[in-house]
Amino acid sequence: MSEPLGTVGIVGTGLIGASLGLAVRRRGAARRVVGVDIDPQARETARGIGAVDEASDGLDVLRTAEVVVVAVPPEAVTEVALQAAAVVPPGAVLCDVASVKAAIVRDLDRRLPARVRYIGGHPMAGSEGQGPHRADAGLLAGRPFVLTPTERTDPAAVAVMTDLAERVGMQPVLLSPEDHDVLVAQVSHLPYLAAAALVAAAGDRAVDVAGPTFEAFRRVASSPVELWVQICRANREAIADALARFRRELDRLDRALAGEESLETLLRRVRARAGGAEG
Amino acid sequence: MSEPLGTVGIVGTGLIGASLGLAVRRRGAARRVVGVDIDPQARETARGIGAVDEASDGLDVLRTAEVVVVAVPPEAVTEVALQAAAVVPPGAVLCDVASVKAAIVRDLDRRLPARVRYIGGHPMAGSEGQGPHRADAGLLAGRPFVLTPTERTDPAAVAVMTDLAERVGMQPVLLSPEDHDVLVAQVSHLPYLAAAALVAAAGDRAVDVAGPTFEAFRRVASSPVELWVQICRANREAIADALARFRRELDRLDRALAGEESLETLLRRVRARAGGAEG
Numbered sequence: 001m002s003e004p005l006g007t008v009g010i011v012g013t014g015l016i017g018a019s020l021g022l023a024v025r026r027r028g029a030a031r032r033v034v035g036v037d038i039d040p041q042a043r044e045t046a047r048g049i050g051a052v053d054e055a056s057d058g059l060d061v062l063r064t065a066e067v068v069v070v071a072v073p074p075e076a077v078t079e080v081a082l083q084a085a086a087v088v089p090p091g092a093v094l095c096d097v098a099s100v101k102a103a104i105v106r107d108l109d110r111r112l113p114a115r116v117r118y119i120g121g122h123p124m125a126g127s128e129g130q131g132p133h134r135a136d137a138g139l140l141a142g143r144p145f146v147l148t149p150t151e152r153t154d155p156a157a158v159a160v161m162t163d164l165a166e167r168v169g170m171q172p173v174l175l176s177p178e179d180h181d182v183l184v185a186q187v188s189h190l191p192y193l194a195a196a197a198l199v200a201a202a203g204d205r206a207v208d209v210a211g212p213t214f215e216a217f218r219r220v221a222s223s224p225v226e227l228w229v230q231i232c233r234a235n236r237e238a239i240a241d242a243l244a245r246f247r248r249e250l251d252r253l254d255r256a257l258a259g260e261e262s263l264e265t266l267l268r269r270v271r272a273r274a275g276g277a278e279g
Numbered sequence: 280m281s282e283p284l285g286t287v288g289i290v291g292t293g294l295i296g297a298s299l300g301l302a303v304r305r306r307g308a309a310r311r312v313v314g315v316d317i318d319p320q321a322r323e324t325a326r327g328i329g330a331v332d333e334a335s336d337g338l339d340v341l342r343t344a345e346v347v348v349v350a351v352p353p354e355a356v357t358e359v360a361l362q363a364a365a366v367v368p369p370g371a372v373l374c375d376v377a378s379v380k381a382a383i384v385r386d387l388d389r390r391l392p393a394r395v396r397y398i399g400g401h402p403m404a405g406s407e408g409q410g411p412h413r414a415d416a417g418l419l420a421g422r423p424f425v426l427t428p429t430e431r432t433d434p435a436a437v438a439v440m441t442d443l444a445e446r447v448g449m450q451p452v453l454l455s456p457e458d459h460d461v462l463v464a465q466v467s468h469l470p471y472l473a474a475a476a477l478v479a480a481a482g483d484r485a486v487d488v489a490g491p492t493f494e495a496f497r498r499v500a501s502s503p504v505e506l507w508v509q510i511c512r513a514n515r516e517a518i519a520d521a522l523a524r525f526r527r528e529l530d531r532l533d534r535a536l537a538g539e540e541s542l543e544t545l546l547r548r549v550r551a552r553a554g555g556a557e558g
Contacts, residue, residue, distance in 0.1 A: 124490035144488050173487050180488070186481040187493035194473055195492075196549040197528035201521065202465040208452050209423050209459070211403035213474075214466035216495045221553040225546045236536055242480065243533055247526070249476035254522055257515055267504045270475040274500040275486075 005030040005164070009065035009088070011080055013037045013046035013055065016097055016123060017071030018135035020168065021051035026137055029167035034061040045132040059087045067160060069121075070096040074230045077104050078111075085116045093160045095121040099184065099227075100234035101148045101177035109152045117157035120148040120177055122184070123170060130224045137168070145170035146184075148177040185238035189231060190246055193239070195220035284309040284443070288344035288367070290359055292316045292325035292334065295376055295402060296350030297414035299447065300330035305416055308446035313340040324411040338366045346439060348400075349375040353509045356383050357390075364395045372439045374400040378463065378506075379513035380427045380456035388431045396436035399427040399456055401463070402449060409503045416447070424449035425463075427456040464517035468510060469525055472518070474499035 008030040010017045014037075021033045035052035036059055037043045043055035054061060062068055065088055070081050077096045085094060094116045098104050105120040112118050125143040127134060145165035149158050158174070165172040175183065195217040202214070210218065232239060256263035287309040289296045293316075300312045314331035315338055316322045322334035333340060341347055344367055349360050356375045364373060373395045377383050384399035391397050404422040406413060424444035428437050437453070444451040454462065474496040481493070489497065511518060535542035 124488055126490065139491075143490060146488055175488070179484075183482060183485055183488045187485045187489050190480075191477055191492045191496055193532050194477060194529075196546060196553075197525055197532055198470055198473060199553045200528040200531075200549050201469075201524040203462060205458075206462055206466045209403055209425055209454070209462045210466050211405065211422060212418075213470045213499050216499075217470055218553045220492050220495075221549055223550075225543060225550050228546060229543045232536060232542055240533070240536055243529065243536070245480040246476055247529060249479040250473075250522065250526060250529075252479075253472050253476055254519070257511060257519055257522070263511055264504060264508045267475060267507060270479050270500055271502075271504050274475075274478045274497045 004028055004167075005066050005160075007032045007034060007065045008164075009034050009036065009062040009068040009084075010052065011036045011059070011062070011068060011070045011084055012072035013042050013051060013132050014071060015130050015132065015134050015139075016126060017069065018046045018049065018051035018132035019125070019137060019139045020069060020071065020097075020123070021046060022049065022135055023137035023140050023168035024164075025050060025053070027167055027169065029164060030067075034065065036061060042132050046135075049132065049135060051132060051135055059084055062087045064089065065092060067093045067095070067164060070094065073227060074098040074100055074104070074234055078107055081108055081118070082111060085112050085118075088116060090115045092116055093157045094118045095147075095157075095161055097121050097123055098234075099188065099231050101180045103234060105148055105150060105177040109150055117154040117160075119153050119157040119161055120180075121161060122146040122148070122180060123165075124184075124188070125170075130227070141169045143170050144173045146173045146175055146180050148175055148180050150177065181235050181238045182241070185235055185242040186245075189235055189239045190242040192220055192223065192228060193232075193243065194246065283307055283446075284345050284439075286311045286313060286344045287443075288313050288315065288341040288347040288363075289331065290315045290338070290341070290347060290349045290363055291351035292321050292330060292411050293350060294409050294411065294413050294418075295405060296348065297325045297328065297330035297411035298404070298416060298418050299348060299350065299376075299402070300325060301328065301414055302416035302419050302447035303443075304329060304332070306446055306448065308443060309346075313344065315340060321411050325414075328411065328414060330411060330414055338363055341366045343368065344371060346372045346374070346443060349373065352506060353377040353379055353383070353513055357386055360387055360397070361390060364391050364397075367395060369394045371395055372436045373397045374426075374436075374440055376400050376402055377513075378467065378510050380459045382513055384427055384429060384456040388429055396433040396439075398432050398436040398440055399459075400440060401425040401427070401459060402444075403467070404449075409506070420448045422449050423452045425452045425454055425459055427454055427459050429456065460514050460517045461520070464514055464521040465524075468514055468518045469521040471499055471502060471507060472511075472522065473525065
């Protein structure tokens with residue numbers, strides 16, 4: 001790995017932003033982390049837990065940042081990225097971490113000035129919590145950090161962000177923004193909706209007998225609604241496709257339950273796919 | 280709580296049997312735990328990890344057991360319980376831990392001799408693993424231990440098993456066998472099938488971008504197939520009902536995704552039900 005970065009800027013010191021800041025600082029991936037948040041309490045917490053060296057309510061602190069990570073809610077990303085691009089030094093790498101990529105990346109590719117090197121990103125980490133008080137560098141450890149370069153992405157942006165992802169203990173994965181959205185609908189957005197449907201479908205007394213599996217679904221279904229509504233809106237088509245595939249699999253299981261095909265064969269195939277031992 | 284029990288017998292020293300044995304011994308809930316398993320390796324492991332004081336391949340060791348827990352696969356429970364009942368001292372409490380209760384409990388209520396006090400049970404714990412080498416008293420801690428007394432159950436059996444459940448750190452919950460099966464279809468059996476369908480529906484590259492939510496589903500879908508096929512067979516009707524309810528909730532989410540009703544309202548209601556903060 002190369003030298004640590006000088007200054008990393010994080011705009012939006014919520015759960016993901018602050019977790020990234022913690023990981024960058026603890027692992028010495030940069031000499032300095034500056035945070036920007038409009039919420040005074042988020043700034044204070046981020047500073048208090050050591051996620052940033054300095055926190056500001058304005059983008060001015062990004063003036064010396066080599067890398068800026070925009071970690072604000074999906075619907076605010078474009079506006080904030082455009083503002084940050086006007087402040088950072090020429091050649092700075094700009095990355096966002098929104099959970100839906102195609103619309104944002106294609107829009108920013110078109111609108112950002114050539115003086116910044118932009119690449120979309122998505123650290124596949126999080127929890128049902130939100131806010132910097134829930135931040136934890138361990139949330140990121142070993143998880144994929146998807147980067148979504150396009151034909152307009154400067155190779156230096158890929159190199160810098162791949163290096164940063166590795167430095168904070170994550171696995172960089174390169175995907176097109178469109179492939180990202182399709183895959184993430186399958187592994188993240190649909191599972192959230194399935195957990196919500198499971199909780200909604202369970203009777204009132206279900207919680208009395210909940211074992212570890214239902215507890216896991218319940219935690220997922222208790223995630224912040226506002227964020228998920230934005231995600232579902234932004235990735236509606238891919239989610240609808242994933243949901244259609246899911247319902248076809250449920251149809252098959254339903255037929256197998258009724259004895260129309262072998263439940264055992266079906267479940268063994270799924271288990272092999274899930275990485276369970278054959279058996 | 281009353282005095283600790285004398286001897287507890289555990290027939291089937293797999294994941295649940297051995298976890299129970301560990302918890303009973305560590306918490307001093309009985310003076311002695313004897314295990315029975317036809318698999319020599321399971322016996323050796325159970326003894327080696329301290330889940331039992333003594334392990335045998337025959338039911339004879341149950342001769343002095345005040346309480347016997349039958350922890351064999353669901354389809355073997357009835358046969359093993361009938362055999363154990365012929366060996367134990369008169370008045371012994373006999374409990375099984377199968378994940379589906381109505382058929383087994385009604386059958387055993389009818390067929391067991393009056394010299395034993397039988398009650399159905401289901402500790403709501405487990406993992407995707409199996410076998411005593413995965414046993415862990417912590418799997419049980421704080422989890423519900425459902426007991427399913429009927430009009431034929433001796434109140435002493437309820438008292439003894441309630442006490443034992445508390446002693447091993449679990450929450451006793453009393454339900455009829457039929458209510459148990461309906462609820463457990465919702466919180467355990469359907470969630471397993473939903474996890475299987477999610478894994479089946481995800482594309483081949485999904486695993487590259489899997490975050491913590493998909494990982495949780497993947498682990499559930501990698502559970503032992505043989506056990507789940509027995510469970511699905513035994514609780515087919517309740518599972519089919521739970522699946523129908525689940526699909527209706529998915530239909531609603533699908534309509535909300537398409538803008539036909541408010542996704543936000545729907546998700547906020549689910550979140551409140553899931554115990555998440557309002558917001």
